[in-house]
Amino acid sequence: MQLIGIGASIGTGISLFPQLIKVAREKKAESVSLPMLSVLFAGLVLWVIYGIMKEDWIIIISNAVSMILNACTAVLSIKYKQK
Amino acid sequence: MQLIGIGASIGTGISLFPQLIKVAREKKAESVSLPMLSVLFAGLVLWVIYGIMKEDWIIIISNAVSMILNACTAVLSIKYKQK
Known part of the structure; x- marks a missing residue:
């Protein structure tokens, strides 16, 4: 199940x-x-908090990585939408 | 924590x-x-299986909804990319 x-x-x-x-x-x-x-970013922040409270490293790490990718995608999207 | x-x-x-x-x-x-x-769809399918094994309805329902939205977005994206 862990896998x-x-x-x-x-x-x-x-x-x-x-x-x-x-x-x-x-x-x-x-x-x-x-x-x-x-909306996805907000959800990911909550998943990281949920993972911390449950001390579930799978949930913490995966959603933290996704948060970073999400933030980078948002910054680039805003940059290229302005052009 | 449930909230x-x-x-x-x-x-x-x-x-x-x-x-x-x-x-x-x-x-x-x-x-x-x-x-x-x-990639997201594959991850969501695994989350639904994980939720079923853990009997965690939060994980099951949220990822099942996301799977449906994902499939609809993919179908429409393929359709409009072909034009």
């Missing part, structure tokens, strides 16, 4: 990475939804 | 909804990353 949890958290944790690469490479973010990134 | 878990799962669970609405309304998905949606 499934780790697999799940890696999957959702790194899922934003391809989106970040695509925005960075193409320097376009026209159809990327900033409200999505904001 | 934080519910808040977290609602946040991440519905986060794809604004992206789905944006793609559907603008009929454009140019900068939406399909690899992101695929």
Whole structure:
């Protein structure tokens, strides 16, 4: 069961990475939804808090990684949306 | 603690909804990353399995909702990327 949890958290944790690469490479973010990134960010912050309270390192690390990727994607998207 | 878990799962669970609405309304998905949606989908499936094994309804429902939103976003993105 632990393996499934780790697999799940890696999957959702790194899922934003391809989106970040695509925005960075193409320097376009026209159809990327900033409200999505904001709602997702809020959810990820809460998951990290939930993981800390449950002392569940799988939840903490995967959602912290996702938060960082999310923030980078948002910053780049805002930058390229302004052009 | 339960409230934080519910808040977290609602946040991440519905986060794809604004992206789905944006793609559907603008009929454009140019900068939406399909690899992101695929990796995310795989992660969400594993989270649902993890939730079933842990009998944790918060994890099951939020990730199942996200899976549905994810699938709809992917289908629409593929459709509008072909145009």
